[in-house]
Amino acid sequence: MDFGTMMGMLLSGYRISIIIFAVTLVGSIPLGMLVALGRLSKFKPLSLLMQLFISVLRGTPLMLQMFAVSFMPYYVFGLKTDANFPMIAVLISFVINYAAYFAEIYRSGIQSIPRGQYEAAEVLGYSSRQTFQRIVLPQVVKRVLPAMGNEVVTLVKDTSLAFSLGVLEMFTQARAIVTSQRTMAAFAVAALIYWVTCLIIEYVMRHIEKRLDYYHD
Amino acid sequence: MDFGTMMGMLLSGYRISIIIFAVTLVGSIPLGMLVALGRLSKFKPLSLLMQLFISVLRGTPLMLQMFAVSFMPYYVFGLKTDANFPMIAVLISFVINYAAYFAEIYRSGIQSIPRGQYEAAEVLGYSSRQTFQRIVLPQVVKRVLPAMGNEVVTLVKDTSLAFSLGVLEMFTQARAIVTSQRTMAAFAVAALIYWVTCLIIEYVMRHIEKRLDYYHD
Amino acid sequence: GNSGATSSSAGSSSASTSSFDGNFVLGFDQDFPPYGYVGDDGSYTGFDIDLAQAVCDREGWKLVPTPISWDAKDTLLNSGQITCIWNGFTIEGREDGYAFTDPYMENRQVVVVPASSDVQQLSDLAGKNVITQADSAALDVLSEGGSQEELGKSFGNLQTIDNYNTAFMMLESGQVDAIAIDYPVAVFNIGDKTSEFRILDENLNSEHFGVGFAKTDDGAQLAKTVEADLQALDSEGTAKELCEKYADQGVSYDLWCLPKA
Amino acid sequence: MTNAEKHDARASRHQIPVPDASVSQILGLPAVYVKGARKSFSGREVLHDVSLSIARGEVVSVIGPSGAGKSTLLRCLTLLDTFDAGELYYGSLRVTEQDENGRASYSKDASAKARMQFGIVFQNYNLFPHFTVMRNVCDAPIAVQGRDPAKVEEEAKQILERLGLSEHAEKVPNQLSGGQQQRVAIARALAMHPKVLYFDEATSALDPRLTADMRRIIRELAADGMAIGTVTHEMGFARDVSDRVAFLLDGRIVEEGPADEVMDNPTDARVREFLATAED
Amino acid sequence: MTNAEKHDARASRHQIPVPDASVSQILGLPAVYVKGARKSFSGREVLHDVSLSIARGEVVSVIGPSGAGKSTLLRCLTLLDTFDAGELYYGSLRVTEQDENGRASYSKDASAKARMQFGIVFQNYNLFPHFTVMRNVCDAPIAVQGRDPAKVEEEAKQILERLGLSEHAEKVPNQLSGGQQQRVAIARALAMHPKVLYFDEATSALDPRLTADMRRIIRELAADGMAIGTVTHEMGFARDVSDRVAFLLDGRIVEEGPADEVMDNPTDARVREFLATAED
């Protein structure tokens, strides 16, 4: 196999990886916030439910969650699914799973905002919603950024799990090349592509960190 | 296959998973701290080196890192390795990989300690080492706990990657049973065992969080 | 290696090379019944493993069945961490990479569809979603350079998966239309659900299994030794017995193809 | 108990009209009124039966030694903490109800309404670190009161001008000196047009000139009808700025009355002693 | 310039012996001495050519309006920030060297030695939140100075007693009132036996009685030979506690001299004006 063919295969897989990555971020970043807010809610049943949600989704392998999402419609509800469904199942599972991880990070960030900030907002008459959106959230963003970095970088590589449902992302392409070509070269290239992706993420993160550096408390 | 046999296999795999889990924690928690301190060092070359270390280890798949550690002795140095080596390679890779993730969490925790604390310690004459050990670290522990929770819970499940080097941990056992028995039961049981493990971890984490709740800033 | 390695005829002598210490480390994919998998009692079983055990019994070797990650098989073999790959291991297309024994078993690749499917023959698969295992012989046959390349191109989509168990679930739930698979593996996975799945009469191809060793002098020598042992097992009837043992999982002595000694 | 008697006697000198639902529409009610307030921390009662009121246009200072409960009282008045027992009114608005165990219970609705009536300048300011000075001042009037942004900003500029902060309008709090931060906190509270304005240590970070300014500003606000409550340990400031002073000691108001009267002729021996040390 | 002249004239009234390596062993050197100090923040110079010294046993207060640079000066004196230019001595220890560009350079070694000579009570205390009051006070003497834990604790108990904190010894800072926290910070600094002790707003959270105590304690410490530097906006306190007062205005010491002299008869018009508003 020549280098061009190999790169072609890897990059076609990379496209899928990036789609999973992007959709997961776009979906789980806000969803995680809702989960975190539910988790911190004073309405006990909601809080406990969210605690259970977080616990189960963090506590069981993502691969099994994908199986559950993918095969539940047929095995539980008797609904036939089609060829597009595995990708949809992958995306749903990833979004939900990462929302659970993000929720825990948000929770710690929200709890770390000094009480004085809430008190000032309360006295000024901000509603809980306004307090959250205007006072808490912008400060939380700054605080959770490093922990988010870890998860986002993990997500890049977790996209390889999509193969469990037959979705051909980059790592699986690399694996196929490795087994058929009997050299680890494709893995090395894949690792490089992952790394470059993570470097870009790190760069973006650092950029945001810098932009938020205009203040400290 | 009867239920007892299945549980026997899963639990023998679980033993391996737990060993990987425990050794990784014991090794990477302190190692990550050293990396974080190197990363924050004012000695630029060390700081850059640690940045590279973190970037590469977070940026490339753990599976490939295991391959590298496992096959390096033979392919690079021509040393034959023995049957125990895969497990050793797994442990080394896990410790190093998780140290990189922990380092980033520590870094954010260390950076979040208010400047006033460093200033008070500086004026009182604490050495950097004392400032770190007595003033900063105890406060960092409280701050990083939630983010650590995410990583520790991920680690439980990442132990399944050990199979890449032929180490038979629980998830691989479950997969083998699923294949031969043609039912997902073993996966469900494995998921349950993972979840219970994570519940225990969450419980321990919450316990530590509570113990550190005697103060807030 | 040395020239005295033609001990294949007697079948009782062990390989006298420095790197082989009598521990016959058999690398296999435990997700590949009926050749190698986890038995009901939790120990490794399967047609190939039983066969290897018989060989080791003859040679006085110790059989060490070692499940491996398929990704690492070449690296493990080359670095000596496993002695051979013996696991319904197709020779065709791999001749250059391994020191193989002569083929001992014929295999065919077939297509499984749901019983209710309108697919009756291979040509009906045009435009359908077909799935197969990553790095499988079936995939090789259907992709570029394979003997059924044209058929593969006619599919709507040729997907891969890491585990046939999942593939069957996908077939059942409608996410794919057909599975390209080794015949015995198909029989194993269909099990008693014969009313739900159907194997097309038309084969994709036929090919051969061998035992793969590292492509070194030592490897070639071991391959010869094992080959001779297999011939001996065939002549004493053990091979036939084993085939019958796994008959309900799609193995048949009709497919045994190792030339007599 | 003699002290209690003296206290009662003193309190009766300044009879406060007790609010009552039937007269809730009548003007002349105190802007804030608390009666029989109690508060404990983990079993230790730090406020015992505290009663206090501030009328429109009046400046009342709570003074007393460290740990007396001044900040606690202020936190409860601003609904950041809750009294265990007692009645709290903002104008005609009853904030606490008494439940069957005699404990104070707070309704959400009344609390929310009450919050629109007061502002507070915190001892440690609690500015929003991610907002510029301008945004700190303008955000709540715009977002909470829905006022016209342009007008709010115009007014904010005037307030900042008056507090000598014009050149810092675009800085963030951590770029300001202590005194500058405190003045931003004052500006933020004023921009909300509160009926009652509380200060926790009004002048703790202000130099004498700014302290004098503050006194003038407070008097002006009071003249415009605002009720001002301050907690302070600066006796000079308390005397100068206040119409009335309440002396809090170990969680009890042991003396209360016109500033000069209480500070020049305290009836309670402990108050005398406290003020004496403060002067020598 | 007239102001500069006046300043020079005033400074010469209190001639400070300029430290010199050859006389470094001679007693009578000021405990801290800074000359020609400059400091800019992002291009804006907030300290211009500031010189100041505090002798052993002397209490010197820096006063001046908000934003004058008082906290900045204190931060640089305590090596939390660095002067851009100028000479800084602690006793005979020269802390800054002048580099070829005329900028001040700090050696690690000298800085470390200097730190053993001073303590500071921060305006916002900076207590260690995870330590109890007792541990806040005892940790540094034991860990940094290697003193005997039992003796340190004994002494800490006395200090806490003196500051009225005995009953709070086992609390953590966030369970204390503002004044209590500030006193813990004072106790923490005293336990280190500094030769120079700085206060940023010594009394900002203290009630009059505690302020009086503080004044007494500071005088006692000075009588024992400690050099005390305070930054304060309370003129009364500055006058009462200080031997000498330096008036900082827009980053310049425009007037300096004995407390009564400067505060009763300031020569600089702006100081006069500032003090006048503070008194009316």
Ligand SMILES: Nc1ncnc2c1ncn2[C@@H]1O[C@H](COP(=O)(O)OP(=O)(O)OP(=O)(O)O)[C@@H](O)[C@H]1O
């Ligand atoms: N969260 C708390 N837990 C336990 N005790 C508390 C808490 N908050 C305050 N206290 C105690 O309640 C008492 C009153 O505290 P408060 O802060 O109201 O005093 P203060 O009058 O404002 O004093 P200062 O002038 O020093 O600020 C103090 O003894 C204090 O230690």
Ligand SMILES: Nc1ncnc2c1ncn2[C@@H]1O[C@H](COP(=O)(O)OP(=O)(O)OP(=O)(O)O)[C@@H](O)[C@H]1O
């Ligand atoms: N980090 C910084 N960046 C920019 N400007 C600063 C910074 N720190 C202080 N300043 C500015 O330097 C000047 C002096 O500040 P400093 O805190 O020394 O004043 P101060 O005399 O202590 O005032 P106060 O009595 O209000 O505490 C102020 O104008 C302030 O805005």
Ligand SMILES: [Mg+2]
């Ligand atoms: Mg207070």
Ligand SMILES: [Mg+2]
């Ligand atoms: Mg200041």
